[in-house]
Amino acid sequence: MQKFPSLVAITPVDTSIRSLLLSKQLAKSLMQQGVVVVDESTDSHRTDAVRVFVGEGASGDDGIYVNTQKLTGDEFADVSYLLALFDGQQSVGIRNASKPLHFVAITACPTGVAHTFMAADALKLGAERLGYTIDVETQGSVGAKNILSEESIARADFVILATDIEVNADRFAGKKIYRTSTGHALKKTDATFDAAIQTASVHTTVTATPSSTASSQQSGGVYKHLLTGVSYMLPMVVAGGLLIALSFVFGIKAFEVEGSLAAALMGTGKAAFGLMVPLLAGYIAYSIADRPGLVAGLIGGALAGTLGAGFLGGIVAGFLAGYVSLFLAKKLTLPVTLEALKPILIIPLISSLIVGLAMYYVIGTPVAYVLSQMEYFLANMGTANAVILGMILAGMMCVDLGGPINKAAYAFSVGLLTSESYFPMAAAMAGGMVPAIGIGLATLFAAKKFSENERSAGKAAMVLGACFISEGAIPFAAKDPMRVIPCCIAGGVLTGALVALFDITLVAPHGGVFVLLIPGTVNHALMYLVAIGAGSLLTAVSYAIIKPKETIAKIEAIN
Secondary structure: OOOOEEEEEEEEOOOOHHHHHHHHHHHHHHOOOEEEEEEEOOOOOOOOOOOEEEEEEOOOOOOOOEEEHHHHHHHOOOOOHHHHHHHHHOOOOOOOOOHHHHEEEEOOOOOOOHOOOHHHHHHHHHHHHHHOOEEEEEEEEEEEEOOOHHHHHHHOEEEEEEEOOOOHHHHHOOOEEEEEOOHHHHHHHHHHHHHHHHHOOEOOOOOOOOOHHHHHHHHHHHHOOOOHHHHHHHHHHHHHHHHHHHHHHHHOOOHOOOHHHHHHHHHHHHHHHHHHHHHHHHHHHHHHHOOHHHHHHHHHHHHHOOOOHHHHHHHHHHHHHHHHHHHHHHHHHHHHHHHHHHHHHHHHHHHHHHHHHHHHHHHHHHHHHHHHHHHHHHHHHHHHHHHHHHHEEEEEEEOOOHHHHHHHHHHHHHHHHHHOOHHHHHHHHHHHHHHHHHHHHHHOOHHHHOHHHHHHHHHHHHHHHHHHHHHHHHHHHHHOOHHHHHHHHHHHHHHHHHHOOOOOEEOOOOOOHHHHHOOOEEEHHHHHHHHHHHHHHHHHHHHHHHHHOHHHHHHHHHH
């Protein structure tokens, strides 16, 4: 039965009043449980005492460290809390003072631009604040950076995978892994470390089989698998869209001249677009079932293009291929001598056969019909419908600043590029630029209502917004969500409506205002800037007006 130690020595590790008060409060609670509490400074000879250090800094000695930054003192009234503290199970603010916990982490988001690096920075700052050590690898759009060394992984107590897409975790076999999203790691960093210590589970992997993906399914589910596919498809969309745009430099019809440079650029761009759906489907399946699912996913995606099912058919094919491959890996039992053939022959063959027949005889035709109706609606919708769609897409981009709603609108718009429907992408990108630019402008319009740090962050936010990184507004939304988010949505809705009214189309899914430097990327570049500017101004002015004046006084008082 779990019980308290008989003798405890409590020592404040700093001279703050808070640490002294919490030390006395802890001592009182322990004495009520029959524990003898001594002051180590006067009873240093009592070497049999369990040592507890209370404060915000490390003591340099072995013992239980109670971080006062994370406590109110009310916790000490809870007997279960105290028991867990001495049993080493209560992770809130506790560590070995002479050997801090060491974490390794990977951050990755679908676009590999903003959340990837912001989450990494948040984890580094959080670890420093809590007294831990951490090494973070970022898997961004330009590849992996700060790759974790074998030595760092070997001495890691916990692994944090703050990813919105599936990443390979084979190198962490035998380590305790905690999976979360980049958004959670960014906005609730301390809670991320606490949850990792409390709930991380040991990772096991089986060579060349997808059984290790079970944990990823539990943490991410359908949404994470979809975003994995989108993240691998995105570079192809960007390259294809910009190549098509470059072909328009020589004239809107120049690509029709056989053998011309414009024709070559158009052909290359369309070839890239032709690979979009197979990549989408293939990496959805890969996220679900690892490498054995990739073949069937790619084949299903290629068939979706052949049968006219487009990106919708690719999504269906990817999930079907992934779950069929995962089912075969788990349920198909073979002799040991034939087990090695499962991931390279048997699973790809059977899953490809099932997916191929399903696409031809079950999925392809009805999904192609749905897609054709969607394309017809987009091509023939009146101004009113276009305005409504533009308002919805741009508004969704502003709701959670890179979260699930934002990503859903973005993925929908990117998918329609495969059908040569370019208006939704214009509305989504314009709406995604509004929050960061608008809030940044608000720090200029109402400078006296913002602290110096906030004004500096506002300048950075405007640059991020211009790059189509709406996450630049997250620091402001985290502090004042009930005012910031509605102002951002209002600006986004206005921008989406104007994009529709001006009949603007966009062939590139990323790059922000800088894609306007490439002729042909946007059909009405000047009006596109007007739409973005109008929405950003609405966000800026509305937030500058409703932000309370007393907030700045509170911030400066704290500083």
